[in-house]
Amino acid sequence: MRKFLFFILICLILIAGFLYFTKQLGYTRLIYFIPKDAIYILETDEPIKTWEKLSSSAVWKHLQSQATFAELTKSANSLDSLIKQNKEIFDLLGSRKVMVSAHLYKAKDYDFLFVADLQHAAVLTFLENYLGALPMQQYKYSRRTLSKFTIHELQDKASKETLHLAFVNNALIGSWKAKLVEDALTQFESPEIGKNPHFTAISEKVSERGIFRLYLQYAYLDEFMRCYMEEDNEYVQDLSETILYTGLDCNVIEDSLIQMKGYTNINDSVASYLQALAQAGKGRFSAFNVIPQRSAFSMSLGFSDFSKFFQQWKEVYQKDNPEKWAEYEADILKVESFLKISLEKNFFSWIGEEICFVQTQPKGLGRDSEIAVIITAQDIGEAKGNLDFISEQIRKRSPVKFREVEYGGFTIKYMAVKGFFRLFLGKFFEKLEKPYYTIIGEHVIFSNHPQTLKDIINDYNERKTLAKSERFDRFFEEFSSAGSIFIYCQTPVLQQTIRPLLQPTTWQAMQTNRNYIQCFDQIGFQLIGNGQIFETNLLSTFTNPVLYPEYFAKFYERNIQVVDSLIDIEAPLEIILSDLDIKKYTEKYANGKIKVEAEIKNGLKHGTYKEYYPNGEIKIKGEYYKDLQDGTWRYYDEKGKLTKKRRFKRGQELF
16 A cells, blocks of 8 residues: 555656646546456546545554554555645546556566546646655656557665556556556557456446445456465365456445445356356345354355256256266266165255355364354255155165264254265365254254254354344345345454465464454355346445454354263264265375275275274274175274174174
8 A cells, every 4th residue: 555655646746747748638448458367456436535535434544553554554644634735636636537456466476557547637737836745856767668658667766666657548557566567558459358248247237336346357366365375275266267257336334334236247158056046046045043153154045946046057067067967967866776765856855045054163173163054944844854764765775873862952863975965066065074964943954063063053042143143133134135145254253264274474464463354343245146147245344353352352252062972973884975986995094094994885885894093003804795794803902913803794793
């Protein structure tokens, strides 16, 4: 921001000087100067008024108190004084379009390009009255040519940083990175973003009632996120491929709400959930009735009819990825044949208007985040009956040692099949590998661990769900109660759960500046499908941690519990759906040594089974016959000494 303020001061000179010597101007739309690799673009028609509103907001005042913003605060005060003392001049200069775009100029680093429309600027009077007041003696001026263009360069003698400027028709182009100005000049006669029909479709629909507009281009999102994340994230990569542009009209409401409304379009050449959701109608969001208030993140998929959504998804998938579709269809048929079930009849048929993925604050499992999938049922009785039928079919194939558990007035069950959700909900749900489940009201709740379900039941019984939070209720009133996607984040909780995804330096910076990240304590994002374009609503609340420390303190309260041994269910014989074709299963310890080796046939353990200690010594050795222990089993201590033998025949121990 220091650079941006300095850029404004320099522009006040050069705008006037340039127009004084120019008699006629051609006109070019500013978007034509924005290079094709823009990550995001900010646009305003009233830059001075926008600055005045932002700089007087509670959000800005809080951010100024941070040490990193000290220099910015000093510059901002100077600019505020300059604006107030010269209101007539700034009234002339302020009513013009300005665009600011962000670009990667090298690996893991980005900077900004500024483009201002000079039309209607004041001329000689401004130059005569104000030139002497600006500190040009601190800068070294030079210029160079690029093709038919002149690039003006102003180097700060102290810092050696150089501001690069160019004038083309009505536009002033500037950046602290020469490459960005050069890219703008090289491509403006054949602009890519400015004449992209997908960008135009969004920009023409965005309202201009806010203080500025924000455009996001997702094609470069994955590269941009590498600036902050330790490794590539497949979900970010999916967004880069699936979504094209978002355009948002931005406003600050009563100093406590930052709201952005607009539109998003998607890539119709890539098979995705979004394409199917765009055609599947709106779903009513109701999972908040069971989502705990300590949740870090939730994402709801909504549809007026799940079967219609699933049919749309299959059609998109079949059309755009015929090879993957054939593989997917074969896997479905294989599972149905193996378990003697119909996924469409026994699972899909009872799914209602919402499927929600939830990540909650660590509570009962120590430091690990707890995840759950909440499915709203059309008819909860039908859902219960079909789930019981699927479990019974699995039990016939895999005699799991399991008994139902009653807890807090609800029943916790286990569906002993690994990879079930990934099979039809995709990789976003792949972390849900071992589906324990319970039913609360109209919602079926699945999780990897029964302790997570215990915690959700506790929160529900104690009325600590989002639906019982007045703060969330006021927040959600700003959104439609039905839509295609709704994402909700509580930043103070989310920051505690994302450490594994971040570079160490990024994590340390987030910890140092915690009060300046968590002040945006609630963030909501909603998409409502309408063909290939989604109505888009992004909202954030602002709460000053310095003024309300007790509010933020509650997010750090931990209630670590010991897992109830009654619910720590042993289920070693689960079916692995993704492994129906493999011949051997291997599991390893964190140190890389083998933990389990098992021969597999039709997804069941069949043949030699070996289990090892972390030091590599054999622990158990035996044979399976269709997931049933068979023959002589040998057990060893950590030094490799045989401690006992047991004999089995088709799962029955022989005495």
